[in-house]
Amino acid sequence: MxxxxxxxxxxxxxxxxxxxxxxxxxxxxxxxxxxxxxxxxxxxxxxxxxxxxxxxxxxxxxxxxxxxxxxxxxxxxxxxxxxxxxxxxxxxxxxxxxxxxxRGVVAGRFVVKEHQARSRHWDLRLEVDGVMRSWALPKGPSLDPAAKRMAIEVPDHPLDGDEAEGPLGDGHAIVWDRGGYEQGGRVPWPEALARGHAVFVLHGEKLRGGFALQRTRADRSGRQQWLLVKRRDGDARPGSDVVAERPESVLSGRTLDELAG
Known part of the structure; x- marks a missing residue:
């Protein structure tokens, strides 16, 4: 049946x-x-x-x-x-x-790191099947449902080391946000990611509520591009800019500029 x-x-x-x-x-x-x-x-x-x-x-x-x-x-x-x-x-x-x-059961950890290397960006990482699936966000995440943020899929990261701050490669990084998350949507995970549309709920210190990742296309180098969108729920903040409003690390309280300086 x-x-x-x-x-x-x-x-x-x-x-x-x-x-x-x-x-x-x-x-x-x-x-x-x-x-x-x-x-x-x-x-x-x-x-x-x-x-x-x-x-x-x-x-x-x-x-x-x-x-x-x-x-x-x-x-x-x-x-x-x-x-x-x-x-x-x-x-x-x-x-x-x-x-x-x-529904309503935490599926794993999430971390958002702000990273200054050749350019400043934010790394969104979700724990899925024993690794941290990762996306680079050039403009960072948003709590405004109207802000569709480009998210470039990057290689998976191991589960450990996501909460380290300080020098990283040719730059510096802070832990901008962290917490647990729920897998949502109508299609089971990780199949939802394979299909290119994944819904999830973040329980962070700055980012909360429902989000969706929608795959759009591959760039010239073959990397998959997605859009990260805040869902319209009680945690949405239309017109806000959480990256500018909350630049500090959730671990040290320092900004990336303060850490690099």
Whole structure:
């Protein structure tokens, strides 16, 4: 049924709010397992920070109508150890998912380093499958959804050494931001990167909320070019320039110019 659900247009899509003793009891893992058995696509997650009352789980499910209804039946019953008090489900538009996964779980680290070499740029690095996938940003990241920043894919980096500051090659570098990140989007990672469109959520000291990387073309040297775009969410800041407003290192508090001087 799973393969059929991926080929066919979903017959039904719902957004469910499950209340009760449904956190820290394996509820999300059990929901993923049952959804995959049924061939249902979508996600399960806790509410966002600030709305998490400790007793709620959110589920988006889409697929064959009978399979979605059976998943709702599972949610109303709950896995062993859970206590479900209420399930409120509303019909919604299908989102076109190609997986059923847990959302809201940190997938790894991210680091943004500001680097002065032949030219000044920022390096965005995301932990993916045991390496730091990396992109050079000539103008740096932005919290303005209207600012589409060019991101040039560069060779992967090892997991260690990303938080070193000081001399680097023929220049200097600071750790401009760091934190954890969630993999998002409708397509599982790292397939999303291979396809050229990856959505993720940053939990940094300066960069927060949803972002997307969209591959555009290769430059004359064959390097893949992407666009880094801030998604329109509660962490977006239209018209802002976070690079100019927050030039300091999150480790030392010094700017790159102060470090190089």
């Amino acid at each position: 799973g393969a059929t659900a991926r080929r066919a247009k979903p017959e039904r899509a719902v957004r469910a709010t499950v209340r009760g003793q449904v956190q820290e009891v394996g509820f999300r893992d059990a929901t993923v397992a049952r959804a995959r058995e049924l061939g249902v696509l979508g996600w399960v997650r806790r509410p966002v920070a600030g709305d998490d009352d400790g007793a709620t789980v959110l589920v988006h499910a889409e697929g064959p109508a009978e399979a979605v209804e059976r998943l709702l039946g599972f949610l109303r019953e709950g896995p062993p150890g859970a206590r479900v008090d209420d399930v409120a489900a509303d019909a919604v538009r299908a989102e076109g998912h190609e997986q059923f996964a847990i």
